Amino acid sequence: MKFRIKKKCHNARSGLLELQHGSVRTPVFMTIGTYGAVRGLCKNDLENCKTEMMLCNAYHLMNNVANICFDQSISLHEYISWDKPILTDSGGYQVFSLSSLTKISEEGVTFKSPQNGDTIFLSPEKAIDVQIKLGSDIMMIFDECAKYPLSWELTRTSMELSLHWARLSKNSNYSSNPLFGIVQGGMYDDLREISLNELLNLNFDGYALGGLSVGEPNELREDIVTNFAPKLPFDKPRYLMGVGKPQDIIRAVNSGIDMFDCVIPTRNGRNGQLFTNNGTVNIRNKKYENDLEPIDSGCPCFTCKNYSKSMLRHLDKCNDALAARLMSIHNVYFYQDLMSRIRASIENDSLDALSKDIIEAFEEKK
């Protein structure tokens, strides 16, 4: 992995991240394909939406897909027919958010699979092993994501467990795949400082801010990002996990973040919320019933080039999977286009103006 910063604009940076499966321009938004696919979208859809990188979840792929890939000597990329970079999340977040009956020890977590009820043990070593088997371009350490709200004492215990697991993750990486550390510490600056400093000693290939977008007020998250993004190593990629709305992204870019992922474009798209430069459109609104205009007449995405708001609303009402797909395509394109405009604005010193536009469009109309 190589990371090169091309241009700075205050704390914001545009750069190039070279990975095993290709180069990615930063700031980058990774589209989420939990199970190895962005729901309903094929590789061509994603390429047409200018997606440069996908995020997949080791948690959802560890029982079958990772073994298939390993046994048959192929990477996840080949399995899912996607030849561009993939970042894999380690599964820590999913273990704590999706599983019942989790039993935590220093060694790892025992939980019931929400798919089939099987008892599964997941450790830092196993999470890394799965990610290596998948041939991930960027692997994430296995950590515990503290709930919100949580007391200082419990957050400290959780953060220290995550640090222990960070060491185990690092030591168990028998591959040359890049591995990112994840700063935890909940909503407490002093705990995040400790987490960050210990992770810096472990010398990861990149650093993420984790444990955010877990229900805390926006202002609290923004304060933490504003404070901690600039403290992450300057010459390594900085990744804000699970964020977010367009205004959250552009604010974080201004603090120096390079990488993002979020379910919003796809999940909200499937539910009829569509992003435009003038804010969001809810396709389920009755006023679009007879509206033969596209979602955004200036948008060159496949959906806007071929389908009207009226048709999308009709398909959505009929529960046709094509509605979810076409609306996801529009939103994924919007997010990729947003990142492209953000990168351009850093390079031509107009980030302030773009930030103002984005924040106005989305915060006034949200």
Add this chain to the structure above:
Amino acid sequence: MKFRIKKKCHNARSGLLELQHGSVRTPVFMTIGTYGAVRGLCKNDLENCKTEMMLCNAYHLMNNVANICFDQSISLHEYISWDKPILTDSGGYQVFSLSSLTKISEEGVTFKSPQNGDTIFLSPEKAIDVQIKLGSDIMMIFDECAKYPLSWELTRTSMELSLHWARLSKNSNYSSNPLFGIVQGGMYDDLREISLNELLNLNFDGYALGGLSVGEPNELREDIVTNFAPKLPFDKPRYLMGVGKPQDIIRAVNSGIDMFDCVIPTRNGRNGQLFTNNGTVNIRNKKYENDLEPIDSGCPCFTCKNYSKSMLRHLDKCNDALAARLMSIHNVYFYQDLMSRIRASIENDSLDALSKDIIEAFEEKK
């Protein structure tokens, strides 16, 4: 509408059907897009599958879409972004199969909408009006589809009502759109003879065999098709409604049928049943879990070119809409390719050999 028979092979014919939105080679299989979309598939998917014609249901489009099209002076084709021919079914079949509380009179049918419970009155005149508003390339008369089994007396009453409605349908066509008659009469040859002869007097643009694939034994349906397909006017398109499996199609082609529609490729595809030249594959079978080969290594469809059986099975297990879509694409392509091979075999006098292959592949392994 123009219909030209290019080549005959016993009763089978290959031909060209020229319609307002383009030419279609016959025998043709129309992919079903009930609500104006083939579930989950966009126009590009359909074109890549070599689909030449779609069937849409007036019943499902009459309350909103037909009015939008009429009010804004566009055709259904523009609304759904599909510029090739569309045949619209009149809604008769749906009224009787999907609706509760139907009240039938000589004038038409009153029923509760299964979508919203509204009381709807549908008459031959209204069914034609809706189809004209949609700008259909081929319209179907409004008729009653007799249930199976049904006594001779009740079937006669139903058939006579359908004949009455056929006259009303014909008389209410204020457009130049071609309108097809539908031969009814259930499983009774004498009633079908009466139906056919009366419809011939009305001089429709094409003729369909209706009231089949309603639960009767295959042999009974085959006998009726074998007997009645050749009696439909030679120089007009002959359409067998709601059929069927590959072996049913090729048998009907041998009897002289030119047009088909059926939910099998899409519905079965969504449920993991995939067609190949060697019979069907059920992707949910555990034996495909590690199978990195495509559904059919000789198939050039998008799905087979890019995804393995293992990946399709994984996506299907995860309930990702992409699974349903990719499997529909394969089956739609298979059906279009089947029709293409049927047409070629008529033209080069090898229909007997192809018929034998198809019947063996599907009847032995069903």
